[in-house]
Amino acid sequence: MSVIEIESEEQFTKITQDEASKLVIIYFHTPWAGPCQLMATVFKTLAEANPESVFISVNADDHAEISELFEVSAVPFFVLVKDSTILKEISGADAKELVAAVNEFTKKDADPASNASSSTTPTTTPVAPIAAAAASSSSSNGAAAPAKEESKDELNARLEKLVSAAPVMLFMKGSPSAPQCGFSRQLVAILREHQVRFGFFDILKDDSVRQGLKEYSDWPTFPQLYMNGELQGGLDIIKESLEEDPKFFEATTA
Secondary structure (H helix, E strand, C coil): CCCEECCCHHHHHHHHHHCCCCCEEEEEECCCCHHHHHHHHHHHHHHHHCCCCEEEEEECCCCHHHHHHCCCCCCCEEEEEECCEEEEEEECCCHHHHHHHHHHHHHHHHCHHHHHHCCCCCCCCCCCEHHHCHHHHHHHCCCCCCCCCCCHHHHHHHHHHHHCCCCEEEEECEECCEECCHHHHHHHHHHHHCCCCCEEEEHHHCHHHHHHHHHHHCCCCCCEEEECCEEEECHHHHHHHHHHCCCHHHHHCC
């Protein structure tokens, strides 16, 4: 089967519903990301070799509503789905991991008896249905649950302290030495290139902050950069600000 290029949210919904009983592999990409060019070839080859599965290609820039549903913050990004359940998510241009994942789940489909008798533990546990994917992010990203339930006021008070913890605060996936998404990696590189001293917070380690900051900032994606307690935006906004004013960091942190 050839790769299906998504042209609308309606088309995406129809395909995922009509083909729900099959293994569906969704590929999120952008035309400007170099690694996506390589993975597009791998993805096409996999589609041709696995006609029993459904391979869907989604331009993350053109279809933000679909990207947000799966919390796509870096490309390339792959989601393997069956029976409206996410089986595995892969972030980054790791061709071997993608091939292994497709082989793993197509093999299970082809030989259910063997799968049932196998003692091997699946690499991921199926999570919530697609329609609730965003709400179930804490189940799929491995983030630890908070020790106790915070009230909204308590969380907002904590967020207010966090965003002002340093003159420049980066809320990112991973750490500066080990970013867990391409957008976070790029923003760290920009800050280092401009010799900006900054604090950071790994939102993957605290799901309350990860979800709460989206509402607090009124900004749905990560990374998020704060300066002097004020949100400056994500990667694209910072790039635009630097294009307009090469001394953007100097002026903002003065």
